[in-house]
Amino acid sequence: MENLIHNINYIKPSKEKEIFLYEGHFNNFNFEKHVHEEYTISIIEKGSMKAFFNGFNHKLDKSSIITINPDEVHSCGILNKEGYKHHSLYINPSVMKNILKENFNSELLSFKDVFFNNNMLYNKLAYFIRLDKAKIDLDLVWECQFVNLLEDILKLNTKVSSNIKPIAKNSYLIKQAKEFINDNFHQNLTLDDLSKEFNISKYHFLRLFKEQTFVSPHTYLILRRIEKAKQLLREGFSIIDTSYICGFNDQSHLNRRFKSITGLTPGKYKSFF
Incomplete structure (x- = not known):
């Protein structure tokens, strides 16, 4: 072997x-x-x-x-x-x-x-x-x-630029959607929630989001939760508190998603800091 x-x-x-x-x-x-x-x-x-x-x-x-x-x-x-x-x-x-x-x-x-x-x-x-x-x-x-x-x-x-270039309409919409997800990462957002927030058909929204980010809105929500979890673990939060703050159902749910994305368990990641 x-x-x-x-x-x-x-x-x-x-x-x-x-x-x-x-x-x-x-x-x-x-x-x-x-x-x-x-x-x-x-x-x-x-x-x-x-x-x-x-x-x-x-x-x-x-x-x-x-x-x-x-x-x-x-x-x-x-x-x-x-x-x-x-x-x-x-x-x-x-x-x-x-x-x-x-x-x-x-x-x-x-x-x-x-x-x-x-x-x-x-x-x-x-x-x-x-x-x-x-x-x-x-x-x-x-x-x-x-x-x-x-x-x-x-x-x-x-x-490197001192001026912000105009952003295409769809790009701006997805930028806003990502910001909304970032601000509400702890909530169990649905496609209906997002489509209502931006007054757009949920299927059209899903297609635009995947075209520009290469992941679904749900996957992006999980990724933002993992990034927040990494920050909290570095700051000394416990794994169980981190899992609930970040919107995971329980510690084992955080463990599974965290390891699949980082290659480490939350506990091992926390130990480095």
Whole structure:
């Protein structure tokens, strides 16, 4: 029987800043479609992985730098029995906003491409982003390296603008719907609730929502609940309180959904913070 690999680790280098380092190594696990509240920058250390971004499937290996905006639906998983090992840097939007304001005189940002290639930047990221506790230095050196790397990525692969571009009617509707779900994540929303809120046929709404987000409204509601659960667990809430605050029926319901999306139980995730 082949060895089963399923290893995940997190580090929060700074107590003051919402920045997380992540390491994952798998040969038997596929992440369901999900979102992150944070900006995500990832590299693959070894192996290859399949990924879903913006409605298309991709094969990625260690030549790629992966950049994902907050609330962008995506998934990833194994391609073969060798699996893959990858590292990610998660950056809270408030941290990114400050960096943008100070360095780009802007408060708006989105990564232009989900993945791109740059060997020199990849090597810098590989040295910095690998989750090696012996190398994590919480002083000025670490923070300077972090800001310099982020600036390099922003210059290469972002749309930074001081003006908000007009949003198409359907896009604006779905943006409002997502905000409504975010504000009411703890409630058992139905398709009827959403269609009445936005005065639209529920079947038309469902089609528009899936076209633009690649998931159903119900799936998106679950994803937002999981993101809220992650936040509460990091803040020290108990698993049972987290499950009820986030609208899950019970602790076992949270456990099932949490692990299918993060690869961890809520208890294991909580232990890192």
